[in-house]
Amino acid sequence: MTQQGSSLHKPQFDFPPKIKSQIQSCLRRKNSVGIFSVAVPIFFHFSCQYGTRCKFLHTTPQQSQSNRFGFGAQTSSPNPQPNPFGFDTQTSRTPNQQPNPQPNPFGFGVQSSAHSRGGDGFVSKPNQVKVLSVVIQAVDCFVVYGPFDNKWSRFSNVNNSSAPASRPANNQPSAANHTCTTDIESCKRVILEDLENEKPLWKLTCYGHSRNGPCDIVGDISYDELRALAYDDAKHGKDIASIVERERNLLNSKLLEFQNLAQKPYPVSSAPTPSSQNMFGGGSIIAPVANNGFSSQVSSFSQLSGSSNTRSAAAPNFSFGQPNAFQNNTQPSSFQTNNSPFNTSGAFGIQPQHSTTQSFSPFGTSSNNGALSAPQNSFSTPASLPQTGNGPGKQLNFFTNEPITASSAIGLTNTSIQLINNIPTENANVDDGVWTKAQWNVGEIPEEEPPTIYIN
Amino acid sequence: MSAFGGSTANANPNRSVEVASPPSDSVSSLCFSSKANHLVATSWDNQVRCWEVQKQGTTITTVPKASISHDQPVLCSAWKDDGTTVFSGGCDKQVKMWPLLSGGQPVTVAMHDAPVKDLAWIPEMSLLVTGSWDKTLRYWDLRQQNPTWVQQLPERCYALTVKHPLMVVGTADRNLVIFNLQNPQTEFKRVVSPLKYQTRCLAAFPDQQGFLVGSIEGRVGVHHLDEAQASKNFTFKCHRDGNDIYSVNSLNFHPVHQTFATAGSDGAFNFWDKDSKQRLKAMLRCSQPITSSAFNHDGSIYAYSFLGIRLENFESAPFSDLSIFFLYFTLYLKPQFVMTGAKVLKITIHQQQRPIFTYTNPWMPRSRANPGSEQATESEASALLLMKRNYRICTWAILLRVLSSNT
Numbered sequence: 001m002t003q004q005g006s007s008l009h010k011p012q013f014d015f016p017p018k019i020k021s022q023i024q025s026c027l028r029r030k031n032s033v034g035i036f037s038v039a040v041p042i043f044f045h046f047s048c049q050y051g052t053r054c055k056f057l058h059t060t061p062q063q064s065q066s067n068r069f070g071f072g073a074q075t076s077s078p079n080p081q082p083n084p085f086g087f088d089t090q091t092s093r094t095p096n097q098q099p100n101p102q103p104n105p106f107g108f109g110v111q112s113s114a115h116s117r118g119g120d121g122f123v124s125k126p127n128q129v130k131v132l133s134v135v136i137q138a139v140d141c142f143v144v145y146g147p148f149d150n151k152w153s154r155f156s157n158v159n160n161s162s163a164p165a166s167r168p169a170n171n172q173p174s175a176a177n178h179t180c181t182t183d184i185e186s187c188k189r190v191i192l193e194d195l196e197n198e199k200p201l202w203k204l205t206c207y208g209h210s211r212n213g214p215c216d217i218v219g220d221i222s223y224d225e226l227r228a229l230a231y232d233d234a235k236h237g238k239d240i241a242s243i244v245e246r247e248r249n250l251l252n253s254k255l256l257e258f259q260n261l262a263q264k265p266y267p268v269s270s271a272p273t274p275s276s277q278n279m280f281g282g283g284s285i286i287a288p289v290a291n292n293g294f295s296s297q298v299s300s301f302s303q304l305s306g307s308s309n310t311r312s313a314a315a316p317n318f319s320f321g322q323p324n325a326f327q328n329n330t331q332p333s334s335f336q337t338n339n340s341p342f343n344t345s346g347a348f349g350i351q352p353q354h355s356t357t358q359s360f361s362p363f364g365t366s367s368n369n370g371a372l373s374a375p376q377n378s379f380s381t382p383a384s385l386p387q388t389g390n391g392p393g394k395q396l397n398f399f400t401n402e403p404i405t406a407s408s409a410i411g412l413t414n415t416s417i418q419l420i421n422n423i424p425t426e427n428a429n430v431d432d433g434v435w436t437k438a439q440w441n442v443g444e445i446p447e448e449e450p451p452t453i454y455i456n
Numbered sequence: 457m458s459a460f461g462g463s464t465a466n467a468n469p470n471r472s473v474e475v476a477s478p479p480s481d482s483v484s485s486l487c488f489s490s491k492a493n494h495l496v497a498t499s500w501d502n503q504v505r506c507w508e509v510q511k512q513g514t515t516i517t518t519v520p521k522a523s524i525s526h527d528q529p530v531l532c533s534a535w536k537d538d539g540t541t542v543f544s545g546g547c548d549k550q551v552k553m554w555p556l557l558s559g560g561q562p563v564t565v566a567m568h569d570a571p572v573k574d575l576a577w578i579p580e581m582s583l584l585v586t587g588s589w590d591k592t593l594r595y596w597d598l599r600q601q602n603p604t605w606v607q608q609l610p611e612r613c614y615a616l617t618v619k620h621p622l623m624v625v626g627t628a629d630r631n632l633v634i635f636n637l638q639n640p641q642t643e644f645k646r647v648v649s650p651l652k653y654q655t656r657c658l659a660a661f662p663d664q665q666g667f668l669v670g671s672i673e674g675r676v677g678v679h680h681l682d683e684a685q686a687s688k689n690f691t692f693k694c695h696r697d698g699n700d701i702y703s704v705n706s707l708n709f710h711p712v713h714q715t716f717a718t719a720g721s722d723g724a725f726n727f728w729d730k731d732s733k734q735r736l737k738a739m740l741r742c743s744q745p746i747t748s749s750a751f752n753h754d755g756s757i758y759a760y761s762f763l764g765i766r767l768e769n770f771e772s773a774p775f776s777d778l779s780i781f782f783l784y785f786t787l788y789l790k791p792q793f794v795m796t797g798a799k800v801l802k803i804t805i806h807q808q809q810r811p812i813f814t815y816t817n818p819w820m821p822r823s824r825a826n827p828g829s830e831q832a833t834e835s836e837a838s839a840l841l842l843m844k845r846n847y848r849i850c851t852w853a854i855l856l857r858v859l860s861s862n863t
Contacts, residue, residue: 194652200673200701201721205654206629211677211691212648220628220654222614224484224531225589228547228571231500231529 191216195262204254207261217257221250470739472760475507475518483761484531484546486750491539493752494521495759498530504544506556509757516757524554524562531571537579545572551586553598566596566603574616576623581637587613587625595640605641609633617667619660622681624667626655632669634681650677650691659707659716668716668730670704676718678730690733695720706749706760719760721745 191209204221208214230243481501488495493509495518505523509516530546540558543565545551551566566572570590577584583604584596589612594603611627621637630649635642649655651671659668666680666689677691695702695718702721709716710727715736719725723742728735744762751758 198652198673198701200653200671200703202654202672202703205672208630208648208652211650211652214648215629218629220611220614220630222612222628222654222656224571224573225612227500228529228531231547 192262195258203251203258207258217261219254219257226250470742473516473518475520477520479503479505481529483747484529485533486748486759486761487533487535487542488750488752488757488759489535489539490537490753493757494535494539495750495752496533496535496542496544497761498533498544498546500529502526502529504530504533504542504554506542509752511757522556524552526550526552528571532574534575534577536577543575543577543584545575545586547571549588551575551584551596565598566594568592568594570612573613576616576618578618578620578637580620585616585618585623587616589613591627593625607635607641610646614655615658617658617660619662619664622660622664622667624658624660626658626669628654630655632658632679645681647679650679650689651675656703656705657707659709662709662711662714668707670707670718672703674701674704674720676704676707692733694718694726694728694735695722695724697722702745705745705747708749708751710755711751711753712755717749717751717758719746719749723762725749725758725760
């Protein structure tokens with residue numbers, strides 16, 4: 001190979017001098033075993049003696065791959081993350097005549113030995129490589145032998161069936177886009193499997209079949225709540241039998257819900273679109289509700305939302321400034337559940353407000369309430385957000401307007417919403433005429449329940 | 457203020473020590489002071505109790521110090537960062553501040569509309585944050601009657617963890633609300649739990665990069681906040697026994713190492729490392745569910761509770777039975793350490809900062825070091841990665857030592 005153009009460069013080994021001397025002193029010793037092994041990002045700056053004429057790819061990590069060297073055979077492979085080791089593959093030292101597709105901070109790895117016809121820059125090359133193999137050992141595996149004799153390497157899958165599983169069983173990325181609408185069968189399978197095998201001992205719980213996805217069964221009761229209630233009742237003189245009775249009823253109703261889900265596993269779909277993991281085809285939330293024998297109004301709700309699901313691709317990022325959007329049937333995003341993509345916007349105060357519309361009270365109400373109210377939580381307009389900046393006394397400024405408009409747009413009658421809206425009355429804001437209106441504007445709906453005369 | 461007796465022996469399978477005069481009803485929360493070995497436990501018998509835990513070598517004794525009572529079961533507790541005051545909240549919907557070191561009386565500082573489930577003291581903001589089943593999170597400046605801020609939550613608060621500026625609140629229906637405490641009035645992010653069932657407990661990473669979430673289904677999820685690190689998110693199963701799936705009741709990070717402990721209703725507590733995805737140590741099962749747990753400020757004592765309270769002293773058990781906590785020494789974070797000419801001289805296993813096993817590198821440079829220098833301690837080392845072959849537990853160990861002669 002002719003050498004023209006760039007002159008012969010001496011490769012500069014960019015080890016810090018101190019460690020270099022250390023390493024060399026170790027190397028002189030015969031017994032040196034690389035207990036140095038640590039992860040050290042060492043970036044070597046080498047200059048190839050062939051310069052631009054070299055047939056190998058001269059790349060450094062973190063640089064975009066531009067093939068400047070004119071050889072088509074050198075495919076510029078995309079450089080993955082900066083490799084702290086820089087060249088762990090190079091230590092194999094196989095003479096390698098073909099172009100090295102991997103990004104190679106040496107510029108050419110060991111091939112240089114083939115070229116190094118006495119180029120004094122390379123004399124120490126073999127040594128250097130040896131140094132590298134000594135110094136750079138990826139120490140990322142270790143084996144733990146414990147009293148249970150679980151023999152683990154970092155990624156091994158050996159475990160004792162009797163011992164509790166120590167291996168992390170699932171490594172799904174959190175951005176798993178769970179498209180229940182497209183692959184409803186697998187979701188159903190997941191649900192059935194879960195309800196069959198993975199039943200926790202505490203039954204009064206919500207359940208969601210997809211990680212980071214909405215709940216299929218809502219209505220959580222924690223141990224402490226149940227216990228606190230029991231203690232409270234006992235204090236007020238309720239006898240133990242009635243307490244037990246009540247708890248048993250709770251348990252049975254919850255078990256029934258789970259059974260229903262198992263028999264008709266319609267999963268709550270999360271994202272119909274692949275792009276948005278957290279936008280929700282919340283319409284199908286209604287589906288399990290329908291399973292529970294909900295009113296016909298809700299069934300129509302589910303059918304409507306089922307169709308609207310497919311159109312959700314249009315609106316992954318509905319903006320909050322448009323309450324009109326909720327009038328539109330084809331906005332399935334209106335049914336979103338509590339997953340929120342709104343990290344960036346300051347309109348975050350939104351959901352806090354709507355927590356109160358989620359009328360689920362833990363004791364005795366069916367999960368339907370939670371299911372229906374969950375989608376309702378999502379709507380609000382930042383403009384009407386009184387929470388921010390209010391003093392302490394005003395926090396409880398809920399607004400239930402948007403959910404109602406949305407649902408009316410969907411065809412639910414007002415009454416059905418009000419049936420499930422068990423918000424405790426906070427403000428004495430009674431104007432009964434409001435309840436007779438057909439449609440509300442933002443901010444008009446009072447917070448407390450309508451008087452029963454309006455509930456048909 | 458009541459008087460109690462001395463410490464008692466126990467029949468705990470882990471040879472843990474039981475505290476003196478344990479509560480008469482199950483413990484809802486445990487909290488160690490960050491300044492001294494004072495342990496506070498709140499329980500369902502309406503009491504908040506404090507013990508002083510004394511460690512003499514390998515033995516632990518507990519001396520009951522004081523207690524206060526609420527009107528109803530107490531659910532949560534937290535120490536103030538100066539170690540003088542305890543906050544406790546519970547079913548009486550109040551939070552009381554108890555300046556116990558100075559012997560003061562408790563004062564109510566916070567109120568909610570429903571029982572207070574969890575609370576935390578944020579030293580960087582000098583605020584107390586409380587979460588309750590009334591679906592609100594309230595921030596309290598202790599000098600004022602009204603909350604500084606009331607934050608609405610989507611559902612009832614079940615768990616709360618704070619590591620400034622990260623705060624994560626777990627609510628019912630699997631919501632996890634993440635707050636950036638530099639901007640506490642808005643939610644930073646809301647995610648649905650990566651677990652399938654009810655959220656039971658939370659713990660924020662010490663480096664605030666993410667958090668752990670534990671649920672009632674015997675599973676713990678590791679969640680990173682940064683989307684770029686989302687590939688490091690995972691969940692793992694734990695606290696299961698055959699077909700019985702117990703809930704994970706408590707997650708605690710070790711204050712020094714980056715490992716964490718989980719305690720579950722199966723009566724066992726385990727130690728894990730999330731970076732290597734390993735279980736480090738599984739302790740033997742006790743006969744009752746463990747309801748809460750806590751590490752003391754330096755991580756040498758682990759307290760766990762069910763009906764009573766047990767303390768695990770990591771210096772007392774023989775070596776082969778103990779979990780090894782290890783620190784990663786990632787040189788690439790500290791290149792200057794390498795450049796100053798560190799040299800491997802000794803490999804030492806640190807058990808809770810007390811060296812237990814020492815293995816001296818045979819090939820140290822005889823020419824340069826005088827024999828006396830071998831006895832020099834490894835005190836200069838800042839972290840270790842442990843390696844050990846004699847025992848059946850193997851991890852890589854490097855102890856780097858800066859030699860003055862090796863500049």
